[in-house]
Amino acid sequence: MTRDLPVLVVDGSRSGDLDGFAREFSRLLSGYVWRGNLDALNDVLRGGYGTPDGGWVLRWTGSETSRTTLGHPETARRLERLLPDVDPSNRAAFTARLDAARRGEGPTLFDEIVAIIREHGPGGRESADGVLLELA
Known part of the structure; x- marks a missing residue:
């Protein structure tokens, strides 16, 4: 049986660089601002920085735009x-x-960010965090 997970949406078409993407991603977080440090992103995905407990879906809309801007x-x-x-x-x-x-x-930065997120989902070293990435 598939659980219903909260879906957080980050819009990659609204950011033109890493700082812009960090601002967009930070909109998803409750009480925490991510400033683009990739080690800190890993920490955020582990939980406790304003993301839902018990797993969640990160839907990255405009991901092809992000692939270019974070190239x-x-x-x-x-x-x-x-x-x-x-x-x-x-x-x-x-x-x-x-x-x-x-x-x-x-x-690229895009590749690194995707890899970090996927480490926190199915098959990743930190899969217990339950973060499912959807590139849209």
């Missing part, structure tokens, strides 16, 4: 902002990732 250029921009704080022991790998994004290669 390689935005990925490179985010990595450039993070670069000054990268530990020297990780700088070479980080720079290689930045260079790849600048060339239009490798995973």
Whole structure:
């Protein structure tokens, strides 16, 4: 028997970059503002930051628009902002990732966000959180 889960809808067509997407996603949260940090997104999806208890559906409308706006250029921009704080022991790998994004290669922010969300759903390492992603 399938449970009826609450559905939270984020509209990817209303954001032009990661900051805009973070604002849109934050509209879903009760009493918490997500500012685009991917580690913090993982925490939000675990619960306790204004998401429903007991599982929920994240319906991402305008996801194809998000695929574009959170593509390689935005990925490179985010990595450039993070670069000054990268530990020297990780700088070479980080720079290689930045260079790849600048060339239009490798995973994008969209890919990373989708992967994080899917980790909290069926088959993911944190599937107990019960987050079901619907790309629309």
